[in-house]
Amino acid sequence: MNQIADGEATVPDDTVAILAGGLPAVAREIVLASDPAQKVRLANAARSAWDEGRLSLGNVSSPHAMPARPGRPERPELLPPRAMPRRTTSGEKGRFALLHALAHIELNAVDMTWDLIGRFAHIPMPSQYFDDWVRVGQEEAAHFELVSRRLADLGGTYGDLPAHDGLWQSAQATRHDLLARLAVVPLVLEARGLDVGPSMIASLSQSGDKASAAVLEVIYRDEKHHVAIGMRWFRFMCQRHGVPPEATFHELVRANFRGPVKPPFNDRARAEAGLTPGFYKPLTAFGAPR
Numbered sequence: 001m002n003q004i005a006d007g008e009a010t011v012p013d014d015t016v017a018i019l020a021g022g023l024p025a026v027a028r029e030i031v032l033a034s035d036p037a038q039k040v041r042l043a044n045a046a047r048s049a050w051d052e053g054r055l056s057l058g059n060v061s062s063p064h065a066m067p068a069r070p071g072r073p074e075r076p077e078l079l080p081p082r083a084m085p086r087r088t089t090s091g092e093k094g095r096f097a098l099l100h101a102l103a104h105i106e107l108n109a110v111d112m113t114w115d116l117i118g119r120f121a122h123i124p125m126p127s128q129y130f131d132d133w134v135r136v137g138q139e140e141a142a143h144f145e146l147v148s149r150r151l152a153d154l155g156g157t158y159g160d161l162p163a164h165d166g167l168w169q170s171a172q173a174t175r176h177d178l179l180a181r182l183a184v185v186p187l188v189l190e191a192r193g194l195d196v197g198p199s200m201i202a203s204l205s206q207s208g209d210k211a212s213a214a215v216l217e218v219i220y221r222d223e224k225h226h227v228a229i230g231m232r233w234f235r236f237m238c239q240r241h242g243v244p245p246e247a248t249f250h251e252l253v254r255a256n257f258r259g260p261v262k263p264p265f266n267d268r269a270r271a272e273a274g275l276t277p278g279f280y281k282p283l284t285a286f287g288a289p290r
């Protein structure tokens with residue numbers, strides 16, 4: 001098999017062919033792939049190729065067709081959020097269930113990020129925008145891999161438990177509008193990860209599972225940076241369109257996100273990512289009236 005050296009690893013022929021199609025085509029293949037391991041491989045290959053200047057933006061004169069739904073493995077069984085069985089929270093079973101739910105969130109994050117990259121690639125943006133999102137897309141794949149490895153260490157695998165199918169809704173709801181996508185995905189959903197991260201890390205540490213706690217530390221650190229990237233491009237787009245960032249954020253979240261934005265907030269981590277209370281406090285059930 002003809003392979004091209006890529007550091008220590010090699011890039012298989014099919015990946016070389018996919019990379020030749022340009023960034024939006026790679027993004028599409030990642031979202032379409034039903035095997036999570038293939039999503040991870042492609043995301044890693046795309047990041048190296050992009051960072052080394054071997055992957056071009058391709059033809060972005062018109063919108064790139066992205067799949068309505070991502071490819072998924074046969075397992076886990078996907079259930080509507082309301083049909084999900086109550087999760088065990090204690091003991092090793094509880095930790096496995098927590099890590100399994102996290103693996104599912106990270107796999108969705110892989111698809112949501114590459115969907116953002118592919119779907120909106122025709123909008124002229126500075127090259128830093130693509131550098132940022134390609135990095136995020138590869139880091140989400142790395143998170144999925146790290147959590148999957150912990151599932152394996154605990155004797156199981158991603159797919160052993162049912163997972164809920166509600167996360168893709170946010171991607172669907174914002175498929176026509178980059179500004180709405182930025183408001184809902186990094187600045188509501190990922191910011192929520194900053195709120196719950198520290199207590200999850202503490203409880204894993206207390207139960208003696210230092211290895212899982214260490215994985216969550218990596219994810220928490222990276223997610224803070226992802227929220228900062230979301231903030232940077234949300235502000236950039238607001239400036240481009242001449243609209244006020246906070247009021248626009250409130251409008252877009254109310255129109256595209258179901259339910260209130262829930263406290264308690266990790267105000268400090270949010271502020272470190274540039275997400276100040278004026279953005280999210282008015283969206284809580286007790287926030288300013290509409």
Ligand SMILES: [Fe+2]
Nearest residue numbers: 106109140143
């Ligand atoms: Fe992540």
Ligand SMILES: [Fe+2]
Nearest residue numbers: 109190223226
């Ligand atoms: Fe993230």
